[in-house]
Amino acid sequence: MHSKISYFLSRIFSYPEQDPVRAGLTQALAGLAADMDLDAAPSTDITWDLARVEYTRLFVNAVGGVPAPPYASVYRSGARILMQQGLDEAIGYYRQAGVEPDSGPEPADHISVELAFVARLLETGNRKLLKDFLRDHLLKWYPVFFERLLAAQPHPYYETAARLTRLFLQNLCQEDSYEQTTVS
Amino acid sequence: MNRRRFLKLSAATCAALASLELENKGIFRPVASDAATCKGLPGSLGAKEVTSVCEMCFWRCPIVAKIKDNKLVKIEGNPKSPTNGHRVCARGNSGIQLLYDPDRMKYPMKRVGARGEGKWARITWDEALDEIAHNMKEVKKKYGPHALAMFDHGASAEFYREIFRATGTENFSNEPAFFQCLGPVSMAYLTTYGYQVSERVDMANAKAMLFFGSHLGENVHLSHVREYMKGLLRGAKLVVVDPRFSAAAGKADMWLPIRPGTDTALILAWINYVIQHDLYDKEFVHKHCKGFEQLRKSVRDCTMDWAARICDLNVDDMTKAIKMVAEARPRVSLHPGRHAAWYGKGDVQRHRAMGILTALFGSVGVPGGLYFPTPIHLGEADCLGEDEVDDLIEDVKPPETSLKDGYAFADIFPGSPTDAIIKATKTGKPYPVKLWGVCGVNLLQTISNPYQTMDAIKKLDFIFTIEVLPTEPAIWADIILPEATYLERYDAVHKKGNLYPYVTVRQPVVDPMFESKPPYWIARNLAKRLGYNLFTCKDEREFLNEQLEEIDLSLDKLSKAGGIVTFKANPYKDLNKPLGLNTDSGKVELYAESYDDEDLDPIPRFEPVPAPPKGYARLVYGRVPMHTFSRTMNNLWLSNECPEGKLWINDEIATRIGVKDGETVIMENQAGYRSNPVTLFVTAGIRPDTVYLPHGFGSRSPLLTKTYGKGASDQFMITNYRQDPFMGASGHRSNFVCLIKDGKKLSIPELRPLPPEIPRFKMRKAS
Numbered sequence A: 001m002h003s004k005i006s007y008f009l010s011r012i013f014s015y016p017e018q019d020p021v022r023a024g025l026t027q028a029l030a031g032l033a034a035d036m037d038l039d040a041a042p043s044t045d046i047t048w049d050l051a052r053v054e055y056t057r058l059f060v061n062a063v064g065g066v067p068a069p070p071y072a073s074v075y076r077s078g079a080r081i082l083m084q085q086g087l088d089e090a091i092g093y094y095r096q097a098g099v100e101p102d103s104g105p106e107p108a109d110h111i112s113v114e115l116a117f118v119a120r121l122l123e124t125g126n127r128k129l130l131k132d133f134l135r136d137h138l139l140k141w142y143p144v145f146f147e148r149l150l151a152a153q154p155h156p157y158y159e160t161a162a163r164l165t166r167l168f169l170q171n172l173c174q175e176d177s178y179e180q181t182t183v184s
Numbered sequence B: 001m002n003r004r005r006f007l008k009l010s011a012a013t014c015a016a017l018a019s020l021e022l023e024n025k026g027i028f029r030p031v032a033s034d035a036a037t038c039k040g041l042p043g044s045l046g047a048k049e050v051t052s053v054c055e056m057c058f059w060r061c062p063i064v065a066k067i068k069d070n071k072l073v074k075i076e077g078n079p080k081s082p083t084n085g086h087r088v089c090a091r092g093n094s095g096i097q098l099l100y101d102p103d104r105m106k107y108p109m110k111r112v113g114a115r116g117e118g119k120w121a122r123i124t125w126d127e128a129l130d131e132i133a134h135n136m137k138e139v140k141k142k143y144g145p146h147a148l149a150m151f152d153h154g155a156s157a158e159f160y161r162e163i164f165r166a167t168g169t170e171n172f173s174n175e176p177a178f179f180q181c182l183g184p185v186s187m188a189y190l191t192t193y194g195y196q197v198s199e200r201v202d203m204a205n206a207k208a209m210l211f212f213g214s215h216l217g218e219n220v221h222l223s224h225v226r227e228y229m230k231g232l233l234r235g236a237k238l239v240v241v242d243p244r245f246s247a248a249a250g251k252a253d254m255w256l257p258i259r260p261g262t263d264t265a266l267i268l269a270w271i272n273y274v275i276q277h278d279l280y281d282k283e284f285v286h287k288h289c290k291g292f293e294q295l296r297k298s299v300r301d302c303t304m305d306w307a308a309r310i311c312d313l314n315v316d317d318m319t320k321a322i323k324m325v326a327e328a329r330p331r332v333s334l335h336p337g338r339h340a341a342w343y344g345k346g347d348v349q350r351h352r353a354m355g356i357l358t359a360l361f362g363s364v365g366v367p368g369g370l371y372f373p374t375p376i377h378l379g380e381a382d383c384l385g386e387d388e389v390d391d392l393i394e395d396v397k398p399p400e401t402s403l404k405d406g407y408a409f410a411d412i413f414p415g416s417p418t419d420a421i422i423k424a425t426k427t428g429k430p431y432p433v434k435l436w437g438v439c440g441v442n443l444l445q446t447i448s449n450p451y452q453t454m455d456a457i458k459k460l461d462f463i464f465t466i467e468v469l470p471t472e473p474a475i476w477a478d479i480i481l482p483e484a485t486y487l488e489r490y491d492a493v494h495k496k497g498n499l500y501p502y503v504t505v506r507q508p509v510v511d512p513m514f515e516s517k518p519p520y521w522i523a524r525n526l527a528k529r530l531g532y533n534l535f536t537c538k539d540e541r542e543f544l545n546e547q548l549e550e551i552d553l554s555l556d557k558l559s560k561a562g563g564i565v566t567f568k569a570n571p572y573k574d575l576n577k578p579l580g581l582n583t584d585s586g587k588v589e590l591y592a593e594s595y596d597d598e599d600l601d602p603i604p605r606f607e608p609v610p611a612p613p614k615g616y617a618r619l620v621y622g623r624v625p626m627h628t629f630s631r632t633m634n635n636l637w638l639s640n641e642c643p644e645g646k647l648w649i650n651d652e653i654a655t656r657i658g659v660k661d662g663e664t665v666i667m668e669n670q671a672g673y674r675s676n677p678v679t680l681f682v683t684a685g686i687r688p689d690t691v692y693l694p695h696g697f698g699s700r701s702p703l704l705t706k707t708y709g710k711g712a713s714d715q716f717m718i719t720n721y722r723q724d725p726f727m728g729a730s731g732h733r734s735n736f737v738c739l740i741k742d743g744k745k746l747s748i749p750e751l752r753p754l755p756p757e758i759p760r761f762k763m764r765k766a767s
């Protein structure tokens, strides 16, 4: 189930190609938030149009600059530009797992690619690599990204997703949290 | 947080998750075996090298891009290049910061808020192109073809231009780079010499150089600046005429701090002086020029005393300077200049006068003077569809009143004066203009009176822009298309027919990032939707090879040759034979009959432009070597080097009005428009009646995070302008500012009295 959650978060952080309500994303988000005791504002009122505009503003291009560019590179080196150390790191981990992402339009250090990688490591049970990846890479930049995202007052849909991701990653990082998911 | 709870999912959540489609699941695949890596080697060592062409400015130096792990790590000059060699300038180096700028346009966008509000949604290419094509068709159907207008600049614009031409509009290429810049000098030298002299002046071999208001060295066109430096190192004399102690003035033997707007008076007096004192090349004039007698008569009253009074210079200096230059004849590089749209009125004539003085020195087709291009004949690529477009527009009727009307020579240039388009858009007269396409040009930081431009945009049915970075026009656009940077695309074959002729190509050094697309792809897909059979080659390589074939080259051959192939230059002429120029007479036209036919002065005359109103100084502007207009302001490295331009003000004026170097003030222009805060640079190196600001700062696009609001924009102070009567270029230098410090208005005192010949600018509203 962990990997499913991670794939799910990865999907929320990619561009909304579908209506988030119809696609069941809002419902799953609300369920996860409740299950994880996340004190989150309701986020189910998001329309597809709103999601597209909000995603564009937060992550693509916006007046005042994109508040939270979703790329490791922007946070992992002083230059604050794309395709730098953050990307090298990410690709290094992917290669250690013997994989590389499909060459999509986004650089491989996009948050949604990195979350999909987390999901894949969970799937394949590669815990050692997962821990290194989280501790030495993803959790090195995600908190800064998170702060910048929240400062931009995102729609609750994205706020909840961001909070949930933080919680999820932090917990994954702590080894003793590796227990079987229990279904109540 | 209770960790156990974290792991416990309710059945409902599990079910919800289980039912989701998780398309991200498949995005990883096993590493391909060729995943090359040169880890361990520092910097650009071990990098793959791809040759290409720079476009951080429009000089287009050949470059080599160093690629490591599919990433661009360094840019250098192409060592095979006969012009720049391994060198690039600061901007050329910083291309990497454009490519990887997080602010760059990544996906097609559609406006969802009000125009100018800057609220968008990312859309697909299909949606974006459909929408543009739909609007182009609608506007054409409703208002006719001329209601479409294209503003363009740069190598990538060529294909879009062809699309707009195919619609039949007369407004298919309205280049601010021409109408606010080069227009007057092109016109003047075309008339006088029959070819676009541009910067074909052989400074490296000159014995004397003469510049009028040049930014050489502040505007870095790499090989051009190197030729200039070579000339100086070889001992050439340099005379610089400029109200400001420019970089060039700093290297000059003589600096003449002329009153702005009076250069033509000085040149006419010098023409008269060299004729009267036999300081001209009689043989050249006799053999190769037309209209000497008329010229001699026309300038005979232009005395040095007269010019000294008008220009606020002293006769001794003027005499010394012209003698210094004349003695070096014919090896005189009188630089034709580049940005020539100064006052609207009189700009062409100023450059005509410069061209005439050049001819009197015989500095034509000889080392050290103006030289001739070496033509390189590429093949035609049929698939680009030029003929097809000609057929398409064969039956298009010209508008009853053209936007070129009133400009005697506008017809010989493509497109319409930008001023006429903006006014037509705003007023609907003489005909409505309802759709703009904008490619590679920041209209608001380029065209005079940006307030008027914004008003015009509000009247449009539709506006789209094609952009690499979200500059000001993007905020106004209905659709924005993300274009690949020069490092991610092919463009046309680059041929330089100057002193060191060569052929090279721009090619992608990395794949286009995000969903940015190369111009050929964009144009091809837009043309298809408009039903035009253009751009039928399947990709750029096909048409590039077709063009190269003619000179027995191909992309592969070029690549094997190090990305560049050179040719022998043929810049000079045998002056014992007729020059055979492409002018009406085949000779250098000192007297321009074609002007006479249009009631324009066939020989330049001095016409004064209004002086600053009391309390104001004239605003002039220029360049800094780290930036290319407003285009590079958001570049992190370049912005670090030079984040804002300083306002130069004369030291005596500063003392009188009580401002100090480094202080921050606001400018207010003659119409009451105020600038962003700007830092003062107090110097003896500028006249008291003039202030100077480097161009391109003070971005009003909040999308550009590194430059937004930094420094002041000269362009937003330029609200008064006049059209050139020849082709409609608009002059920018008839704007005047006073300063505001701590909310208090500071009048600029007049230290240099005005002669009666020069009128004063009349303020419309008293302030």
Ligand code: SF4
Residues within 6 Å of the ligand: B054, B055, B056, B057, B058, B059, B060, B061, B087, B088, B089, B090, B091, B092, B093, B220, B221, B222, B223
């Ligand atoms: S002068 Fe500089 S910016 Fe311009 S093309 Fe050459 S290297 Fe590039």
